[in-house]
Amino acid sequence: MDALQFLATKDSKRQSVYALVGDEDFLKRHARERIISVVLGEEDPSFAVSVYAGDKLDFSTARNELETLPFLAPCRVVIVENADKFVTDNRPALEAYCAKPSRVGVLILDVKTFPETTKLAKALPDAAKIGCKALPIYKLSAWCVEWAKTAHKKKLAAGAADLLVELVGTSMGLLDQEIGKLANAVGSKPGIAAEDVDALVGRSKAADVFRIMDAVGEGRPGEALSILQELFGEGEDPMAVIGPLTAQLRKLATVGRLHLVEKMALGPAMDAANVPKWDKARISFDKQLKHLGGRRLLKLPDWLVEINHGLKGGNALPERVQVERLVVTLARPLVPAKA
Structure with a gap:
């Protein structure tokens, strides 16, 4: 079950074992709180909830906790954080436990992955497997x-x-x-x-990439390079910068292909590329399109393949230099083709 669906469900049936699966801590935290609410109702969780680190927990300790009825609470809740290793090390025991769980305990496994092909996953109903993956x-x-x-x-x-x-x-x-x-x-x-x-709202590091692209749209390579060097000077990893940068460049490449090759109107092309619809974003994006021009827009897919290959070891230049060269290539004014 998707975490957002689980959180929106008003009447949830208590499960003996839950798996919170994915990489979005926000969803896991809220799913955990919802489970505790379903299990304990209005009772104080401080009397009934135990939290363990998965890489240090043995199964016997977890089992004993699950079989111990807490004082002033109807049920014991045992949460195993970072439980991937715990699941791997204790898979047969967990499978046996799922077949005959404690009547007074609820086990919550916080894991990154939980393959549906395993016996353990198949032993749990869909309502007990809560997908907590980050939203696209x-x-x-x-x-x-x-x-x-x-x-x-x-x-x-x-x-x-x-x-x-x-x-x-x-x-x-x-x-x-x-x-x-x-x-x-x-x-x-x-x-x-x-x-x-x-x-x-303050700007995140990723948002500084949009400042770089604003400078690109204005045809100011010096300003774009200055912002980029400021990020590197603050310790930002080139790989952290290239992520949001390439995401914006893919949108530009998509709009360029749809508008220039497939002759789609600019507005619908931006919609198809998921360009934000608020005015400031569209104006900035339009400037970037006009600055890059048709030739560079159509070359963007090749440049993205090149920078991706280079940053994965295909280019001997330092990662920082590779990103700087790409930004300068994008931001420099377009040289008119000779007649």
Whole structure:
């Protein structure tokens, strides 16, 4: 079951064993809280919840905990964090436990992976396997709008959500924190506008890449290179910079292909490439398109393959230099073709 679906389900049946599967800590945290609420109701969890590190826990200790009815609570909850090693080391014992679980205990396994082909996974019903994978970036804006409404009682404008994701990045936990801050900052106002986000939300490191692309769109290689060198000077890894940079370049390449080759209108081409729809983003993107021009837009896929290959060891130049060269190539003014 998807974590968001699990969190939205009002009536959840208690399971003996849960697996929280994935890499999004925000979803795991909220799923864990929801399970504890389902299991304990209004009782104080401090009397009934035990948390263990998966790389240091033996199965007998977990089993004894699960069989011990807590004081002043109807059930014992045992949470095993980073439980991948625990699952691997104790798979037969866990399979046997799932076949005959404790009547007074609930086991929560926090794992990165939980292959459906294993006997253990097959032993658990779908309702007990909670998928906590990070949302793809194209779904985050819609999630922010819904989360602002349900968790913070505010209407987050679509453009404001797009800008929030651009500034903060893809961490759902950080997005939740910023939505909470915005909800408090706007006070009695029923909604959060893009102007509020622009004024109140700080820029993440990933958002600095958009500053680089703004400089590219203005045809200012010196400014683009200066921002990039500032990031490197602060200790930012070139691989952390190239991720959001290539994501933006892929959008530019997609729009270039759709508009120049397939003759799609520019607006629909931007929609197809998931370019944010708020005005500032579209204006900046349009500048980047015009600055790069048709020739460079159509070369972008090859350049992306080249930089990806180079950063994986295919180029002897330092990673930092490779990224700098790409940015300068993008930002320098277009030289007109000779007649």
